Amino acid sequence: MSLELTAPIPEEPSVADDGTWLECIECGEQFAPFDDVRYTCDDCDGLLEVRYASPPTWDDFEGRGVWRYNAALPFEEGVSLPEGATPLHTVPRLESDVGVETLRIKHEGMNPTGSFKDRGMTVGVRVAKELGVGRLACASTGNTSAALAAYGARGGMETLVLLPAGKVAAGKIAQAALHDARILEVDGNFDSCLDIVQDLAARGEVYLLNSLNPFRLEGQKTIGLEILEEFFDDYGTYPDRIVLPVGNAGNTSALYKAFRELVQSGALDAEDVPKLTGVQAEGAAPMVEAIENGWDETRRWDDVETRATAIRIGNPVNAPKALPGIRETGGTAVAVSDEEITEAQRDLAAEGVGVEPASAASVAGLRKLRENGTVSEDEQVVCLTTGHLLKDPDAAFEAGDDPEPVPNDTDAVLEHLAE
Numbered sequence: 293m294s295l296e297l298t299a300p301i302p303e304e305p306s307v308a309d310d311g312t313w314l315e316c317i318e319c320g321e322q323f324a325p326f327d328d329v330r331y332t333c334d335d336c337d338g339l340l341e342v343r344y345a346s347p348p349t350w351d352d353f354e355g356r357g358v359w360r361y362n363a364a365l366p367f368e369e370g371v372s373l374p375e376g377a378t379p380l381h382t383v384p385r386l387e388s389d390v391g392v393e394t395l396r397i398k399h400e401g402m403n404p405t406g407s408f409k410d411r412g413m414t415v416g417v418r419v420a421k422e423l424g425v426g427r428l429a430c431a432s433t434g435n436t437s438a439a440l441a442a443y444g445a446r447g448g449m450e451t452l453v454l455l456p457a458g459k460v461a462a463g464k465i466a467q468a469a470l471h472d473a474r475i476l477e478v479d480g481n482f483d484s485c486l487d488i489v490q491d492l493a494a495r496g497e498v499y500l501l502n503s504l505n506p507f508r509l510e511g512q513k514t515i516g517l518e519i520l521e522e523f524f525d526d527y528g529t530y531p532d533r534i535v536l537p538v539g540n541a542g543n544t545s546a547l548y549k550a551f552r553e554l555v556q557s558g559a560l561d562a563e564d565v566p567k568l569t570g571v572q573a574e575g576a577a578p579m580v581e582a583i584e585n586g587w588d589e590t591r592r593w594d595d596v597e598t599r600a601t602a603i604r605i606g607n608p609v610n611a612p613k614a615l616p617g618i619r620e621t622g623g624t625a626v627a628v629s630d631e632e633i634t635e636a637q638r639d640l641a642a643e644g645v646g647v648e649p650a651s652a653a654s655v656a657g658l659r660k661l662r663e664n665g666t667v668s669e670d671e672q673v674v675c676l677t678t679g680h681l682l683k684d685p686d687a688a689f690e691a692g693d694d695p696e697p698v699p700n701d702t703d704a705v706l707e708h709l710a711e
């Protein structure tokens with residue numbers, strides 16, 4: 293296991309506030325966490341990470357949901373709906389069909405707005421209040437906008453969302469609209485929307501709450517903490533592998549950070565860290581390209597396309613955090629077709645687990661890696677499903693069978709059923 297994972301706990305710098313500070317992952321420059329609004333390093337523009345003088349151990353955790361893990365977060369509590377404590381489903385038929393020893397599904401679609409973004413927003417909006425900023429904003433393929441709108445509303449704050457026109461699933465726009473976000477539809481893809489929001493943030497017009505914001509990822513760390521705790525309760529061991537869909541690569545970065553902090557505190561052995569395994573759609577796979585080619589960074593894909601609109605992303609901003617996470621945990625990355633994604637969506641639905649297309653990419657990826665021998669039959673695996681089926685009703689209609697019209701008459705209904 294890599295040196296990164298066993299790195300010593302850094303000494304608390306003078307900029308720390310209550311044992312917490314921001315640190316550049318490229319040059320190591322440190323910043324006080326709440327003295328100013330910043331998303332990247334003032335010196336080199338590298339990505340920032342939140343650091344703690346005392347990384348958490350298992351005994352520090354009590355309560356339920358995201359804030360059970362407040363010892364691993366910058367605050368005791370946040371702007372909450374509440375979020376987290378999502379199910380870790382068993383899926384016995386799918387488990388034996390895919391052919392692994394254990395398969396569990398961590399269904400993040402069961403969060404308050406139907407995706408894992410809520411875990412990030414409960415922390416992110418709390419930080420926005422601490423900083424005393426005005427308007428909150430994000431670029432989004434849909435779920436981030438739904439979560440920002442809801443948590444902004446909960447916190448009594450104004451929200452602005454920029455969406456790629458014609459490429460966001462209906463359920464997600466409906467959420468942002470009802471929670472009263474101002475919605476701008478941009479004639480461009482998600483990456484162009486993020487470029488604009490970053491410009492607006494740099495000009496001080498908005499507070500950016502995409503996963504470039506290091507505090508968002510603190511909340512998303514709790515996915516990894518919950519998986520490890522619950523899996524250990526059930527099996528007395530940790531999963532060998534966690535398979536997750538990858539878009540902007542926030543979750544991959546967040547889970548890797550959660551595991552590093554547990555290793556640093558001595559709560560987890562480095563050899564027990566699950567292999568982080570990322571799955572992208574074939575039409576939007578810059579992370580897979582970077583992993584396959586051994587690159588340290590991704591190359592931007594300008595033309596991206598997939599039915600899994602949530603991961604229709606060509607320039608994953610968290611790649612510098614996520615690529616080491618995949619490599620140093622011994623994981624990998626794989627691309628799947630839209631057909632394989634829809635098939636996996638049906639497989640999950642047949643076990644009663646309703647997910648949107650991007651979520652099903654994890655299961656499609658696991659199946660592919662099992663078939664090509666990368667994943668072995670004795671592995672214990674958790675697949676992350678990131679968003680709820682109702683987020684994208686059109687995709688669900690396409691994947692499922694059509695309703696059958698029948699006359700308003702019992703005999704005619706019976707006749708129809710007998711056909």
Ligand SMILES: Cc1ncc(COP(=O)(O)O)c(C=O)c1O
Pocket residue numbers: 407433435436537538539540541542543544602603648650651678679
């Ligand atoms: C449903 C869904 N799954 C997966 C992803 C990808 O997650 P990440 O950006 O953390 O890689 C997103 C958004 O990016 C999403 O909305």
Ligand SMILES: N[C@@H](CCOP(=O)(O)O)C(=O)O
Pocket residue numbers: 430431432433434435436437501502503504539540542602603
């Ligand atoms: N799928 C995301 C894309 C933006 O990701 P973020 O984690 O950087 O906010 C979305 O739902 O918009």
